[in-house]
Amino acid sequence: MNLHQFRFVQEAVRRNLNLTETAKALFTSQPGISKAILELEEELGIDLFVRHGKRLRRVTEPGQEVLKAIDVILREVANMKRIGEEYSKQDAGTLSIAATHTQARYVLPEPVAQLRRRFPKVQVSLHQGSPDQVVQMLLDGTADIGLATESLSEPEDLVSLPCYEWQHVIVMRAEHPLAEVEKITLEQLANETLISYHPSFTGRKRIDAAFAQRRLKPNIALEAIDSDVIKTYVKSGLGVGIVAEMAVRDDPPGGELVSRPAGHLFGTNVTRVAFRRGAYLRGYVLTFAELLSDRLTRPLLLRALGGDGENYDL
Known part of the structure:
Protein backbone atom coordinates (compact mmCIF):
# COMPACT_ATOMS: atom_id res chain seq x y z
CA MET A 1 0.00 0.00 0.00
CA GLU A 86 9.24 25.26 9.57
CA TYR A 87 12.89 24.39 10.01
CA SER A 88 13.99 25.20 6.49
CA LYS A 89 12.16 28.54 6.40
CA GLN A 90 11.69 29.84 9.91
CA ASP A 91 10.18 33.18 8.92
CA ALA A 92 8.45 32.48 5.60
CA GLY A 93 5.33 30.71 4.40
CA THR A 94 1.59 31.23 4.08
CA LEU A 95 -0.85 31.87 6.90
CA SER A 96 -4.36 30.84 5.84
CA ILE A 97 -7.15 32.42 7.90
CA ALA A 98 -10.84 31.52 7.70
CA ALA A 99 -13.23 34.07 9.21
CA THR A 100 -16.71 35.50 8.96
CA HIS A 101 -17.15 38.94 7.38
CA THR A 102 -17.45 40.75 10.72
CA GLN A 103 -14.17 39.29 11.97
CA ALA A 104 -12.36 39.90 8.67
CA ARG A 105 -13.61 43.47 8.37
CA TYR A 106 -13.39 44.76 11.94
CA VAL A 107 -11.10 42.47 13.99
CA LEU A 108 -8.36 41.09 11.75
CA PRO A 109 -6.82 44.17 10.05
CA GLU A 110 -4.63 45.21 12.99
CA PRO A 111 -3.40 41.71 13.98
CA VAL A 112 -2.63 40.95 10.31
CA ALA A 113 -0.69 44.21 10.00
CA GLN A 114 1.27 43.43 13.19
CA LEU A 115 2.07 39.93 11.94
CA ARG A 116 3.32 41.27 8.61
CA ARG A 117 5.59 43.71 10.44
CA ARG A 118 7.09 40.85 12.46
CA PHE A 119 7.18 38.34 9.58
CA PRO A 120 7.43 40.29 6.30
CA LYS A 121 8.05 37.08 4.33
CA VAL A 122 4.78 35.50 5.48
CA GLN A 123 1.95 35.73 2.95
CA VAL A 124 -1.56 35.98 4.40
CA SER A 125 -4.45 34.23 2.66
CA LEU A 126 -7.84 35.35 3.99
CA HIS A 127 -10.93 33.21 3.34
CA GLN A 128 -14.35 34.65 4.25
CA GLY A 129 -17.46 32.54 4.76
CA SER A 130 -20.27 31.51 7.06
CA PRO A 131 -19.42 29.93 10.44
CA ASP A 132 -20.11 26.48 8.99
CA GLN A 133 -17.82 27.24 6.04
CA VAL A 134 -15.09 28.37 8.45
CA VAL A 135 -15.40 25.01 10.21
CA GLN A 136 -15.17 23.12 6.92
CA MET A 137 -12.11 25.08 5.78
CA LEU A 138 -10.36 24.14 9.02
CA LEU A 139 -11.33 20.48 8.71
CA ASP A 140 -10.24 20.37 5.06
CA GLY A 141 -6.88 21.93 5.85
CA THR A 142 -7.65 24.98 3.70
CA ALA A 143 -7.15 27.22 6.73
CA ASP A 144 -4.60 27.12 9.58
CA ILE A 145 -6.74 29.17 11.93
CA GLY A 146 -10.44 30.07 12.08
CA LEU A 147 -12.33 32.90 13.75
CA ALA A 148 -16.11 33.02 14.27
CA THR A 149 -18.77 33.43 16.93
CA GLU A 150 -20.84 30.37 15.98
CA SER A 151 -20.07 26.70 15.24
CA LEU A 152 -16.36 26.53 16.15
CA SER A 153 -16.89 24.81 19.52
CA GLU A 154 -19.00 21.98 18.06
CA PRO A 155 -16.76 19.63 15.99
CA GLU A 156 -14.60 17.21 17.97
CA ASP A 157 -11.87 17.48 15.33
CA LEU A 158 -11.27 21.14 16.21
CA VAL A 159 -9.49 22.72 19.16
CA SER A 160 -11.45 25.85 20.03
CA LEU A 161 -10.64 28.60 22.52
CA PRO A 162 -12.50 31.79 23.53
CA CYS A 163 -10.91 34.89 22.04
CA TYR A 164 -12.95 37.92 23.16
CA GLU A 165 -16.45 38.98 24.25
CA TRP A 166 -18.72 41.44 22.50
CA GLN A 167 -22.28 42.74 22.53
CA HIS A 168 -24.80 43.88 19.95
CA VAL A 169 -25.68 47.54 19.45
CA ILE A 170 -28.76 49.19 17.99
CA VAL A 171 -28.10 51.69 15.19
CA MET A 172 -30.51 54.28 13.83
CA ARG A 173 -30.51 57.57 11.99
CA ALA A 174 -29.73 60.55 14.23
CA GLU A 175 -33.25 61.97 13.77
CA HIS A 176 -34.98 58.70 14.73
CA PRO A 177 -37.08 58.93 17.93
CA LEU A 178 -35.14 56.04 19.54
CA ALA A 179 -31.96 58.12 19.26
CA GLU A 180 -33.24 60.05 22.28
CA VAL A 181 -33.61 56.84 24.35
CA GLU A 182 -30.56 55.74 26.36
CA LYS A 183 -31.79 52.23 27.29
CA ILE A 184 -33.99 50.80 24.54
CA THR A 185 -36.43 47.99 25.39
CA LEU A 186 -37.41 44.92 23.40
CA GLU A 187 -40.98 46.21 23.26
CA GLN A 188 -39.77 49.40 21.58
CA LEU A 189 -37.73 47.39 19.07
CA ALA A 190 -40.69 45.10 18.34
CA ASN A 191 -42.57 48.19 17.08
CA GLU A 192 -39.79 49.08 14.63
CA THR A 193 -38.80 47.78 11.21
CA LEU A 194 -35.51 45.95 11.87
CA ILE A 195 -32.42 45.15 9.81
CA SER A 196 -29.99 42.55 11.15
CA TYR A 197 -27.84 39.53 10.41
CA HIS A 198 -28.74 36.31 8.67
CA PRO A 199 -29.79 33.70 11.31
CA SER A 200 -26.48 31.81 11.08
CA PHE A 201 -24.24 34.89 11.53
CA THR A 202 -22.90 37.13 14.28
CA GLY A 203 -25.04 36.17 17.25
CA ARG A 204 -28.40 36.44 15.47
CA LYS A 205 -29.70 33.39 17.40
CA ARG A 206 -29.40 35.37 20.64
CA ILE A 207 -31.51 38.15 19.14
CA ASP A 208 -34.26 35.76 18.08
CA ALA A 209 -34.19 33.98 21.45
CA ALA A 210 -34.58 37.25 23.36
CA PHE A 211 -37.71 38.21 21.42
CA ALA A 212 -39.14 34.69 21.68
CA GLN A 213 -38.62 34.61 25.45
CA ARG A 214 -40.73 37.77 25.78
CA ARG A 215 -43.24 36.40 23.25
CA LEU A 216 -42.57 39.27 20.87
CA LYS A 217 -42.33 38.96 17.09
CA PRO A 218 -39.70 41.23 15.54
CA ASN A 219 -40.44 42.83 12.17
CA ILE A 220 -37.21 41.95 10.31
CA ALA A 221 -37.35 43.67 6.92
CA LEU A 222 -33.86 42.71 5.73
CA GLU A 223 -31.18 40.18 6.70
CA ALA A 224 -27.52 40.46 5.70
CA ILE A 225 -24.16 38.88 6.51
CA ASP A 226 -22.32 42.19 6.24
CA SER A 227 -22.45 44.83 8.98
CA ASP A 228 -21.67 47.60 6.49
CA VAL A 229 -24.67 46.55 4.38
CA ILE A 230 -26.93 46.72 7.44
CA LYS A 231 -25.65 50.22 8.28
CA THR A 232 -26.13 51.33 4.66
CA TYR A 233 -29.80 50.35 4.71
CA VAL A 234 -30.28 52.04 8.07
CA LYS A 235 -28.87 55.22 6.55
CA SER A 236 -31.33 54.87 3.66
CA GLY A 237 -34.23 54.99 6.13
CA LEU A 238 -35.35 51.37 5.79
CA GLY A 239 -35.36 50.76 9.53
CA VAL A 240 -33.39 50.27 12.75
CA GLY A 241 -30.29 48.06 12.64
CA ILE A 242 -28.86 45.52 15.09
CA VAL A 243 -25.13 44.96 14.55
CA ALA A 244 -22.02 43.84 16.42
CA GLU A 245 -20.40 46.55 18.50
CA MET A 246 -17.18 46.22 16.45
CA ALA A 247 -19.07 47.60 13.44
CA VAL A 248 -19.61 51.01 15.07
CA ARG A 249 -16.39 51.29 17.07
CA ASP A 250 -14.74 53.61 14.55
CA ASP A 251 -17.84 55.61 13.60
CA PRO A 252 -17.26 59.35 14.17
CA PRO A 253 -19.36 61.04 16.89
CA GLY A 254 -22.08 63.30 15.59
CA GLY A 255 -22.38 61.31 12.39
CA GLU A 256 -25.40 60.20 10.40
CA LEU A 257 -26.00 57.18 12.65
CA VAL A 258 -26.48 56.90 16.42
CA SER A 259 -25.84 53.67 18.33
CA ARG A 260 -27.07 52.37 21.65
CA PRO A 261 -25.73 49.31 23.56
CA ALA A 262 -27.96 46.23 23.53
CA GLY A 263 -26.14 43.86 25.87
CA HIS A 264 -28.99 44.18 28.38
CA LEU A 265 -31.33 42.83 25.69
CA PHE A 266 -29.34 40.15 23.91
CA GLY A 267 -26.55 39.19 26.32
CA THR A 268 -22.86 38.69 25.61
CA ASN A 269 -21.35 36.83 22.66
CA VAL A 270 -17.99 35.07 22.57
CA THR A 271 -15.87 34.93 19.43
CA ARG A 272 -13.68 31.83 19.33
CA VAL A 273 -10.46 30.93 17.59
CA ALA A 274 -10.03 27.36 16.35
CA PHE A 275 -7.42 25.01 14.88
CA ARG A 276 -7.71 21.53 13.43
CA ARG A 277 -6.92 18.96 16.10
CA GLY A 278 -3.57 17.30 15.52
CA ALA A 279 -2.37 19.87 12.97
CA TYR A 280 1.22 21.07 13.19
CA LEU A 281 1.24 24.86 13.53
CA ARG A 282 4.22 26.93 12.49
CA GLY A 283 5.52 29.54 14.88
CA TYR A 284 3.97 32.49 13.09
CA VAL A 285 0.51 30.88 13.32
CA LEU A 286 0.84 30.79 17.12
CA THR A 287 2.16 34.36 17.08
CA PHE A 288 -0.87 35.48 15.11
CA ALA A 289 -3.20 33.80 17.62
CA GLU A 290 -1.43 35.67 20.42
CA LEU A 291 -2.01 38.93 18.54
CA LEU A 292 -5.77 38.28 18.43
CA SER A 293 -6.23 38.41 22.20
CA ASP A 294 -4.25 38.91 25.39
CA ARG A 295 -5.94 35.74 26.69
CA LEU A 296 -4.30 33.59 24.00
CA THR A 297 -0.80 33.08 25.32
CA ARG A 298 1.55 30.60 23.67
CA PRO A 299 1.68 28.26 26.72
CA LEU A 300 -2.14 28.18 26.78
CA LEU A 301 -2.31 27.47 23.04
CA LEU A 302 0.24 24.67 23.27
CA ARG A 303 -1.58 23.08 26.23
CA ALA A 304 -4.89 23.16 24.37
CA LEU A 305 -3.36 21.81 21.16
CA GLY A 306 -1.69 19.07 23.20
CA GLY A 307 -5.06 17.83 24.42
CA ASP A 308 -5.15 19.39 27.88
CA GLY A 309 -8.62 18.88 29.29
CA GLU A 310 -8.74 22.24 31.06
CA ASN A 311 -11.88 24.37 30.53
CA TYR A 312 -10.92 27.51 28.63
CA ASP A 313 -14.32 29.22 28.62
CA LEU A 314 -14.36 32.89 29.56
Whole structure:
Protein backbone atom coordinates (compact mmCIF):
# COMPACT_ATOMS: atom_id res chain seq x y z
CA MET A 1 0.00 0.00 0.00
CA ASN A 2 1.14 3.58 -0.62
CA LEU A 3 0.18 7.23 -0.12
CA HIS A 4 -1.21 7.52 -3.65
CA GLN A 5 -3.80 4.86 -2.88
CA PHE A 6 -4.73 6.62 0.36
CA ARG A 7 -5.16 9.95 -1.42
CA PHE A 8 -7.31 8.34 -4.13
CA VAL A 9 -9.64 6.81 -1.52
CA GLN A 10 -9.88 10.00 0.51
CA GLU A 11 -10.54 12.21 -2.52
CA ALA A 12 -13.10 9.76 -3.93
CA VAL A 13 -15.11 10.06 -0.72
CA ARG A 14 -14.79 13.86 -0.79
CA ARG A 15 -16.09 13.84 -4.39
CA ASN A 16 -19.17 11.77 -3.47
CA LEU A 17 -17.64 8.63 -5.04
CA ASN A 18 -17.48 10.28 -8.47
CA LEU A 19 -14.22 8.91 -9.91
CA THR A 20 -14.34 11.23 -12.91
CA GLU A 21 -14.31 14.27 -10.61
CA THR A 22 -11.72 12.59 -8.40
CA ALA A 23 -9.41 12.08 -11.38
CA LYS A 24 -9.79 15.73 -12.40
CA ALA A 25 -9.03 16.94 -8.89
CA LEU A 26 -5.88 14.80 -8.65
CA PHE A 27 -4.76 15.36 -12.26
CA THR A 28 -4.70 11.68 -13.10
CA SER A 29 -6.81 9.13 -14.99
CA GLN A 30 -10.01 7.46 -13.83
CA PRO A 31 -8.80 3.93 -14.73
CA GLY A 32 -5.63 4.55 -12.74
CA ILE A 33 -7.64 5.51 -9.66
CA SER A 34 -9.95 2.49 -10.00
CA LYS A 35 -6.96 0.16 -10.34
CA ALA A 36 -5.17 1.65 -7.32
CA ILE A 37 -8.28 1.32 -5.12
CA LEU A 38 -8.80 -2.30 -6.20
CA GLU A 39 -5.15 -3.10 -5.44
CA LEU A 40 -5.52 -1.56 -1.96
CA GLU A 41 -8.67 -3.59 -1.31
CA GLU A 42 -6.90 -6.76 -2.44
CA GLU A 43 -3.97 -6.09 -0.13
CA LEU A 44 -6.26 -5.35 2.84
CA GLY A 45 -8.54 -8.28 2.06
CA ILE A 46 -11.74 -6.23 2.33
CA ASP A 47 -14.02 -4.16 0.11
CA LEU A 48 -13.81 -0.46 0.87
CA PHE A 49 -16.79 0.36 -1.37
CA VAL A 50 -20.05 -1.19 -2.45
CA ARG A 51 -20.14 -1.21 -6.26
CA HIS A 52 -22.80 -1.33 -8.95
CA GLY A 53 -20.93 -2.35 -12.05
CA LYS A 54 -17.89 -0.08 -12.20
CA ARG A 55 -19.50 2.67 -10.15
CA LEU A 56 -18.93 3.20 -6.44
CA ARG A 57 -22.20 3.38 -4.51
CA ARG A 58 -21.24 3.74 -0.85
CA VAL A 59 -18.47 3.16 1.67
CA THR A 60 -18.63 -0.20 3.46
CA GLU A 61 -18.48 -0.51 7.25
CA PRO A 62 -14.81 -1.67 7.23
CA GLY A 63 -14.19 1.01 4.61
CA GLN A 64 -15.35 3.66 7.10
CA GLU A 65 -12.75 2.45 9.61
CA VAL A 66 -10.01 2.38 6.96
CA LEU A 67 -10.98 5.90 5.90
CA LYS A 68 -10.48 7.15 9.47
CA ALA A 69 -6.99 5.62 9.50
CA ILE A 70 -6.21 7.15 6.09
CA ASP A 71 -7.26 10.60 7.36
CA VAL A 72 -4.87 10.24 10.30
CA ILE A 73 -1.99 9.04 8.09
CA LEU A 74 -2.38 11.83 5.53
CA ARG A 75 -2.75 14.44 8.26
CA GLU A 76 0.51 13.30 9.82
CA VAL A 77 2.21 13.33 6.42
CA ALA A 78 1.06 16.94 6.02
CA ASN A 79 2.41 17.69 9.49
CA MET A 80 5.81 16.26 8.54
CA LYS A 81 5.89 18.52 5.50
CA ARG A 82 5.05 21.52 7.65
CA ILE A 83 7.80 20.58 10.11
CA GLY A 84 10.26 20.50 7.23
CA GLU A 85 9.08 23.89 6.04
CA GLU A 86 9.24 25.26 9.57
CA TYR A 87 12.89 24.39 10.01
CA SER A 88 13.99 25.20 6.49
CA LYS A 89 12.16 28.54 6.40
CA GLN A 90 11.69 29.84 9.91
CA ASP A 91 10.18 33.18 8.92
CA ALA A 92 8.45 32.48 5.60
CA GLY A 93 5.33 30.71 4.40
CA THR A 94 1.59 31.23 4.08
CA LEU A 95 -0.85 31.87 6.90
CA SER A 96 -4.36 30.84 5.84
CA ILE A 97 -7.15 32.42 7.90
CA ALA A 98 -10.84 31.52 7.70
CA ALA A 99 -13.23 34.07 9.21
CA THR A 100 -16.71 35.50 8.96
CA HIS A 101 -17.15 38.94 7.38
CA THR A 102 -17.45 40.75 10.72
CA GLN A 103 -14.17 39.29 11.97
CA ALA A 104 -12.36 39.90 8.67
CA ARG A 105 -13.61 43.47 8.37
CA TYR A 106 -13.39 44.76 11.94
CA VAL A 107 -11.10 42.47 13.99
CA LEU A 108 -8.36 41.09 11.75
CA PRO A 109 -6.82 44.17 10.05
CA GLU A 110 -4.63 45.21 12.99
CA PRO A 111 -3.40 41.71 13.98
CA VAL A 112 -2.63 40.95 10.31
CA ALA A 113 -0.69 44.21 10.00
CA GLN A 114 1.27 43.43 13.19
CA LEU A 115 2.07 39.93 11.94
CA ARG A 116 3.32 41.27 8.61
CA ARG A 117 5.59 43.71 10.44
CA ARG A 118 7.09 40.85 12.46
CA PHE A 119 7.18 38.34 9.58
CA PRO A 120 7.43 40.29 6.30
CA LYS A 121 8.05 37.08 4.33
CA VAL A 122 4.78 35.50 5.48
CA GLN A 123 1.95 35.73 2.95
CA VAL A 124 -1.56 35.98 4.40
CA SER A 125 -4.45 34.23 2.66
CA LEU A 126 -7.84 35.35 3.99
CA HIS A 127 -10.93 33.21 3.34
CA GLN A 128 -14.35 34.65 4.25
CA GLY A 129 -17.46 32.54 4.76
CA SER A 130 -20.27 31.51 7.06
CA PRO A 131 -19.42 29.93 10.44
CA ASP A 132 -20.11 26.48 8.99
CA GLN A 133 -17.82 27.24 6.04
CA VAL A 134 -15.09 28.37 8.45
CA VAL A 135 -15.40 25.01 10.21
CA GLN A 136 -15.17 23.12 6.92
CA MET A 137 -12.11 25.08 5.78
CA LEU A 138 -10.36 24.14 9.02
CA LEU A 139 -11.33 20.48 8.71
CA ASP A 140 -10.24 20.37 5.06
CA GLY A 141 -6.88 21.93 5.85
CA THR A 142 -7.65 24.98 3.70
CA ALA A 143 -7.15 27.22 6.73
CA ASP A 144 -4.60 27.12 9.58
CA ILE A 145 -6.74 29.17 11.93
CA GLY A 146 -10.44 30.07 12.08
CA LEU A 147 -12.33 32.90 13.75
CA ALA A 148 -16.11 33.02 14.27
CA THR A 149 -18.77 33.43 16.93
CA GLU A 150 -20.84 30.37 15.98
CA SER A 151 -20.07 26.70 15.24
CA LEU A 152 -16.36 26.53 16.15
CA SER A 153 -16.89 24.81 19.52
CA GLU A 154 -19.00 21.98 18.06
CA PRO A 155 -16.76 19.63 15.99
CA GLU A 156 -14.60 17.21 17.97
CA ASP A 157 -11.87 17.48 15.33
CA LEU A 158 -11.27 21.14 16.21
CA VAL A 159 -9.49 22.72 19.16
CA SER A 160 -11.45 25.85 20.03
CA LEU A 161 -10.64 28.60 22.52
CA PRO A 162 -12.50 31.79 23.53
CA CYS A 163 -10.91 34.89 22.04
CA TYR A 164 -12.95 37.92 23.16
CA GLU A 165 -16.45 38.98 24.25
CA TRP A 166 -18.72 41.44 22.50
CA GLN A 167 -22.28 42.74 22.53
CA HIS A 168 -24.80 43.88 19.95
CA VAL A 169 -25.68 47.54 19.45
CA ILE A 170 -28.76 49.19 17.99
CA VAL A 171 -28.10 51.69 15.19
CA MET A 172 -30.51 54.28 13.83
CA ARG A 173 -30.51 57.57 11.99
CA ALA A 174 -29.73 60.55 14.23
CA GLU A 175 -33.25 61.97 13.77
CA HIS A 176 -34.98 58.70 14.73
CA PRO A 177 -37.08 58.93 17.93
CA LEU A 178 -35.14 56.04 19.54
CA ALA A 179 -31.96 58.12 19.26
CA GLU A 180 -33.24 60.05 22.28
CA VAL A 181 -33.61 56.84 24.35
CA GLU A 182 -30.56 55.74 26.36
CA LYS A 183 -31.79 52.23 27.29
CA ILE A 184 -33.99 50.80 24.54
CA THR A 185 -36.43 47.99 25.39
CA LEU A 186 -37.41 44.92 23.40
CA GLU A 187 -40.98 46.21 23.26
CA GLN A 188 -39.77 49.40 21.58
CA LEU A 189 -37.73 47.39 19.07
CA ALA A 190 -40.69 45.10 18.34
CA ASN A 191 -42.57 48.19 17.08
CA GLU A 192 -39.79 49.08 14.63
CA THR A 193 -38.80 47.78 11.21
CA LEU A 194 -35.51 45.95 11.87
CA ILE A 195 -32.42 45.15 9.81
CA SER A 196 -29.99 42.55 11.15
CA TYR A 197 -27.84 39.53 10.41
CA HIS A 198 -28.74 36.31 8.67
CA PRO A 199 -29.79 33.70 11.31
CA SER A 200 -26.48 31.81 11.08
CA PHE A 201 -24.24 34.89 11.53
CA THR A 202 -22.90 37.13 14.28
CA GLY A 203 -25.04 36.17 17.25
CA ARG A 204 -28.40 36.44 15.47
CA LYS A 205 -29.70 33.39 17.40
CA ARG A 206 -29.40 35.37 20.64
CA ILE A 207 -31.51 38.15 19.14
CA ASP A 208 -34.26 35.76 18.08
CA ALA A 209 -34.19 33.98 21.45
CA ALA A 210 -34.58 37.25 23.36
CA PHE A 211 -37.71 38.21 21.42
CA ALA A 212 -39.14 34.69 21.68
CA GLN A 213 -38.62 34.61 25.45
CA ARG A 214 -40.73 37.77 25.78
CA ARG A 215 -43.24 36.40 23.25
CA LEU A 216 -42.57 39.27 20.87
CA LYS A 217 -42.33 38.96 17.09
CA PRO A 218 -39.70 41.23 15.54
CA ASN A 219 -40.44 42.83 12.17
CA ILE A 220 -37.21 41.95 10.31
CA ALA A 221 -37.35 43.67 6.92
CA LEU A 222 -33.86 42.71 5.73
CA GLU A 223 -31.18 40.18 6.70
CA ALA A 224 -27.52 40.46 5.70
CA ILE A 225 -24.16 38.88 6.51
CA ASP A 226 -22.32 42.19 6.24
CA SER A 227 -22.45 44.83 8.98
CA ASP A 228 -21.67 47.60 6.49
CA VAL A 229 -24.67 46.55 4.38
CA ILE A 230 -26.93 46.72 7.44
CA LYS A 231 -25.65 50.22 8.28
CA THR A 232 -26.13 51.33 4.66
CA TYR A 233 -29.80 50.35 4.71
CA VAL A 234 -30.28 52.04 8.07
CA LYS A 235 -28.87 55.22 6.55
CA SER A 236 -31.33 54.87 3.66
CA GLY A 237 -34.23 54.99 6.13
CA LEU A 238 -35.35 51.37 5.79
CA GLY A 239 -35.36 50.76 9.53
CA VAL A 240 -33.39 50.27 12.75
CA GLY A 241 -30.29 48.06 12.64
CA ILE A 242 -28.86 45.52 15.09
CA VAL A 243 -25.13 44.96 14.55
CA ALA A 244 -22.02 43.84 16.42
CA GLU A 245 -20.40 46.55 18.50
CA MET A 246 -17.18 46.22 16.45
CA ALA A 247 -19.07 47.60 13.44
CA VAL A 248 -19.61 51.01 15.07
CA ARG A 249 -16.39 51.29 17.07
CA ASP A 250 -14.74 53.61 14.55
CA ASP A 251 -17.84 55.61 13.60
CA PRO A 252 -17.26 59.35 14.17
CA PRO A 253 -19.36 61.04 16.89
CA GLY A 254 -22.08 63.30 15.59
CA GLY A 255 -22.38 61.31 12.39
CA GLU A 256 -25.40 60.20 10.40
CA LEU A 257 -26.00 57.18 12.65
CA VAL A 258 -26.48 56.90 16.42
CA SER A 259 -25.84 53.67 18.33
CA ARG A 260 -27.07 52.37 21.65
CA PRO A 261 -25.73 49.31 23.56
CA ALA A 262 -27.96 46.23 23.53
CA GLY A 263 -26.14 43.86 25.87
CA HIS A 264 -28.99 44.18 28.38
CA LEU A 265 -31.33 42.83 25.69
CA PHE A 266 -29.34 40.15 23.91
CA GLY A 267 -26.55 39.19 26.32
CA THR A 268 -22.86 38.69 25.61
CA ASN A 269 -21.35 36.83 22.66
CA VAL A 270 -17.99 35.07 22.57
CA THR A 271 -15.87 34.93 19.43
CA ARG A 272 -13.68 31.83 19.33
CA VAL A 273 -10.46 30.93 17.59
CA ALA A 274 -10.03 27.36 16.35
CA PHE A 275 -7.42 25.01 14.88
CA ARG A 276 -7.71 21.53 13.43
CA ARG A 277 -6.92 18.96 16.10
CA GLY A 278 -3.57 17.30 15.52
CA ALA A 279 -2.37 19.87 12.97
CA TYR A 280 1.22 21.07 13.19
CA LEU A 281 1.24 24.86 13.53
CA ARG A 282 4.22 26.93 12.49
CA GLY A 283 5.52 29.54 14.88
CA TYR A 284 3.97 32.49 13.09
CA VAL A 285 0.51 30.88 13.32
CA LEU A 286 0.84 30.79 17.12
CA THR A 287 2.16 34.36 17.08
CA PHE A 288 -0.87 35.48 15.11
CA ALA A 289 -3.20 33.80 17.62
CA GLU A 290 -1.43 35.67 20.42
CA LEU A 291 -2.01 38.93 18.54
CA LEU A 292 -5.77 38.28 18.43
CA SER A 293 -6.23 38.41 22.20
CA ASP A 294 -4.25 38.91 25.39
CA ARG A 295 -5.94 35.74 26.69
CA LEU A 296 -4.30 33.59 24.00
CA THR A 297 -0.80 33.08 25.32
CA ARG A 298 1.55 30.60 23.67
CA PRO A 299 1.68 28.26 26.72
CA LEU A 300 -2.14 28.18 26.78
CA LEU A 301 -2.31 27.47 23.04
CA LEU A 302 0.24 24.67 23.27
CA ARG A 303 -1.58 23.08 26.23
CA ALA A 304 -4.89 23.16 24.37
CA LEU A 305 -3.36 21.81 21.16
CA GLY A 306 -1.69 19.07 23.20
CA GLY A 307 -5.06 17.83 24.42
CA ASP A 308 -5.15 19.39 27.88
CA GLY A 309 -8.62 18.88 29.29
CA GLU A 310 -8.74 22.24 31.06
CA ASN A 311 -11.88 24.37 30.53
CA TYR A 312 -10.92 27.51 28.63
CA ASP A 313 -14.32 29.22 28.62
CA LEU A 314 -14.36 32.89 29.56
